[in-house]
Amino acid sequence: MAKANNMTTMFLNLVLMLSFLLIVSMAEGRFLPVFGKAKSTPxxxxxxxxxxxxxxxxxxxxxxxxxxxxxxxxxxxxxxxxxxxxxxxxxxxxx
CATH class of the missing domain: 3.10.350.10 (LysM domain)
Structure with a gap:
């Protein structure tokens, strides 16, 4: 039971970390340009x-x-x- 609980905790930590990286990436617009190309300054x-x-x-x-x-x-x-x-x-x- 302890091993299953440990695997679940590791899986949830991995999901949380990937979610955090995805959110930061989208906010910065560097790695995943989901919302299109950033506009340049005139x-x-x-x-x-x-x-x-x-x-x-x-x-x-x-x-x-x-x-x-x-x-x-x-x-x-x-x-x-x-x-x-x-x-x-x-x-x-x-x-």
């Missing part, structure tokens, strides 16, 4: 400061950019909350 070559009355659409049009390209090089930008003096990227690569 590279900005030119910026413009927001002036009173500017909109994302107007700035992208002024820079001859599509809305998709403008959004790609300005990730996390909330176009409804632009403020005077905010720097926006108007030329660069989104990788």
């Amino acid at each position: 590279q900005c070559d030119s910026v413009v400061g927001v002036r009173s009355g500017d909109t994302c659409f107007a700035i992208s049009q002024m820079s001859n950019m599509t809305a998709k390209a403008f959004s790609a090089i300005n990730p996390n930008l909330n176009c409804d909350a632009l403020f005077v003096g905010q720097w926006l990227c108007v030329a660069g690569t989104a990788n």
Whole structure:
């Protein structure tokens, strides 16, 4: 009985250790890219400061950019909350 109990304990320890490694691996995204490739950081070559009355659409049009390209090089930008003096990227690569 003691030997069976010891084997069960070893098996449970192994399962716990593998579960822990899997969770850490997924959190780090290094070994098992389950959720896809990590996004790279956009590279900005030119910026413009927001002036009173500017909109994302107007700035992208002024820079001859599509809305998709403008959004790609300005990730996390909330176009409804632009403020005077905010720097926006108007030329660069989104990788």
